[in-house]
Amino acid sequence: xxxxxxxxxxxxxxxxxxxxxxxxxDTHHGTNRYDHCKRVSYLSFLMTKLLRGKSxxxxxxxxxxxxxxxxxxxxxxxxxxxxxxxxxxxAKKYFSINDFEAEIIETHMYHYALVKxxxxxxxxxxxxxxxxxxxxxxxxxxxxxxxxxxxIFELGxxxxxxxxxxxxxxxxxxxxx
Ligand SMILES: [Fe+2]
Ligand SMILES: [Fe+2]
Numbered sequence: 001x002x003x004x005x006x007x008x009x010x011x012x013x014x015x016x017x018x019x020x021x022x023x024x025x026d027t028h029h030g031t032n033r034y035d036h037c038k039r040v041s042y043l044s045f046l047m048t049k050l051l052r053g054k055s056x057x058x059x060x061x062x063x064x065x066x067x068x069x070x071x072x073x074x075x076x077x078x079x080x081x082x083x084x085x086x087x088x089x090x091a092k093k094y095f096s097i098n099d100f101e102a103e104i105i106e107t108h109m110y111h112y113a114l115v116k117x118x119x120x121x122x123x124x125x126x127x128x129x130x131x132x133x134x135x136x137x138x139x140x141x142x143x144x145x146x147x148x149x150x151x152i153f154e155l156g157x158x159x160x161x162x163x164x165x166x167x168x169x170x171x172x173x174x175x176x177x
Pocket of ligand 1: 109
């Protein structure tokens with residue numbers, strides 16, 4: 001309860017901001033980007049508490065790690081590799097974040113950079129230098145790992161469930177007619 005209260009105080013200004021709430025309109029992993037950012041932020045906050053890190057910086061950077069507008073497809077600034085920079089620019093424009101928090105945002109896709117390095121045939125048009133995305137702090141690694149864990153959960157829970165429901169409706173319709 002005490003942690004919940006502390007988290008709400010740290011993030012209140014961002015969570016209620018009109019530009020941040022606009023993320024509710026953007027689909028992300030079968031859910032919306034507003035909820036995704038909140039999940040990553042809260043998990044990062046708890047992990048930094050556990051590991052004695054800078055929990056306020058992690059909570060704020062976690063909230064703003066995907067702070068970009070519109071879809072990821074067809075918009076260069078929102079691509080897998082470019083959206084961390086875009087999000088950091090937006091975060092600085094709309095909120096007073098420090099350089100440490102901006103750097104956490106800019107390096108949160110290190111997990112993707114490592115996967116790309118190991119499996120270069122995935123999105124092969126994207127050229128990546130993994131060390132450019134390497135977090136420079138414990139909090140940077142925590143937000144990166146939180147993003148990965150939350151994304152896996154969301155893709156499994158929302159996307160697979162959504163596809164399963166569609167298939168079910170399809171099969172029920174075949175049986176009925
Ligand atoms: Fe991201
Ligand atoms: Fe994310």
